[in-house]
Amino acid sequence: MSEKTFGQALNEALTIAMEIDKNVFIAGEGVGVSIHQDPNTATHGLLEKFGRRRVKDTPVSEAAIAGLALGASCMGLRPVVEIMFFPFITLASDMLVNHAGKLRYMSGGKSSFPLTVRVRAGLGFGAGSQHSQNLESWIAHSPGLKIVWPATPEDAKGLLLSAIFDPDPVIVVEDMMLNQMPGDVPTGDVRTPLGKARLVSPGTDCTLVAYGTALYTVMEALKPLGEQGISCEVIDLRSLVPLDKACILDSVRKTGRLVVVHEANRFCGFGAELAAMVADEAFDALKGPVKRVGAPQIPVPTAPPHENIFKPGPEEVVTAVREAMGK
């Protein structure tokens, strides 16, 4: 174990992957020479360490970047490509949705695509809707794509390593707002399995499920909730696809209540899938309505007070839990 920031942990995962497998290469806009000089960015220093053959700065060409990953992975390489901001994944989406997610199926299982797409996400830097928009439910809705979203430095490293060595296409969402966050990270090639949620803190009255920065919004809500005598069980989802259904269902069977929290729009957001799953498979256990906390159905605003309204806060979590409790 050693203390590392979230960004350093990502950097360590890339370093280890490149050291242990010569077929791993990275590509993207500024992954070699970046306008930033921040050791807390995932690709910092990799060009110096591994050279231009394996660290490829690309043109501003998201379709080509994703296609590069597809073609190269089908040839046995393990590409790790970067999409600079989440909304730009739309430019890569033909390659990902129509190809990465479908070609193995359509080959009758003959081909595989062990590629990783790192996507940088985040609200709260005032750049507006063309740089900030969380599209995880688009990806989760597309068959054949896996998607994970670490919330801690340990999982940043562990999930990225698992993604790189997974035989299928995996999208790893990196919350930029967490880049500077420190935490204990195990030394060496220690992986967090895909499809395993993490029980963050046990509780008895209500299950709270979140991922990425939304997890910290939930943690902030725990104190006021505790003061009101409400005990919550918190789950860090970590992996949206594959989904750890058992972890959520077990918890809801215990607490009888579920509140899902994410920073994406509530409408058709990933929370809707979890709510439906619980209604479907644990209806008998439910003691109250399943609630979802998410953003309103508007583009991510630019003005700081508007952005604050957009981003779900701890008060909204408290209200949702109280509503789930019938209070």
Added chain:
Amino acid sequence: MTENQIIPDLRIRLYKSMVLTRKFEEKIMDLSQEPGRMPGMQILANGQEAVATGMVSALEPEDVIISNHRSHGHLLARGADLNSLMAEIMAKETGVNGGKAGTLHLSVPDLNVLMTSTVVGAGPPLALGAAFAQQYKKTTGITVVFFGDGAAAEGSVHEAMNLAGVWKLPLLFVCENNCWAGAQRPEEHCATPHIFQRAKGYDMPGRSVDGNDVEAVYNLGVELVEYCRSGKGPALMEALTYRMRGHGEQDRQHYVDPKELESWAAKCPILGYRQKLLDGGVLNQAQIQAIDQDAEARVAAAAAFGDESPYPGPETVLTDVFVQPPSA
């Protein structure tokens, strides 16, 4: 049009527009140093003023402009109101877009600065549609789209150029080649050194111009605008210039050779033009000073206006998504 046809009045206008743009962005630079003063990423076109001024000055009011993340010069050259522009850059309620655009997505539809996209390469297809509407409605207007050397690598740009070529749309593509796309140099992201030469593949004229020479940009602008307006189809201008600041104000340019910066500083479009106007007797020192002071005063007033303005309140956060919100 030859250089001689540029009358002194126009020369002074070109000069004033560049000075105003420079001072306006220098103000943003200063304000960006203060934490929390300028929300979002401040992206400046310092050093590229001659492209915006020269090109936009060659347009008629009916012509449409589509801009990108480095938009301030395009808007100022078009005569956008300084106060509401600065307020918008600060994401304030009195801004030209009510604080909903911020610095990156400024549009002034009243002035036909129709759309701005920060999605690199999105401008050309948007412009294609605007130019199609102009052709469809049989207006005499044309559309100009500004995009970077980096953007030229996006597939969307090729699609737009090809279709504009097929349909002979009144669309002028203006590539501002400022020698950088983020921290990447053109030779890293562009297979040929000359973006203008791609025009051949789309059956349109492609020309390159010294983007630090405002009259050269203006003259070529006039020529290509005329070409597009005449119904012959699209055209491509590549203006060679240099991004004197980092990509955004947080970028410290650690990857830029200081010697290169120096050599481009010596080619400053404003200093060069100032000397030319002084030498030619178009302006004297006192007039130069007066122009500087006037620009500074207007920019200071705009910054004060922006500072005093409030952020938009909660009542507007949900509005403007649809023209007619769906009934509940």
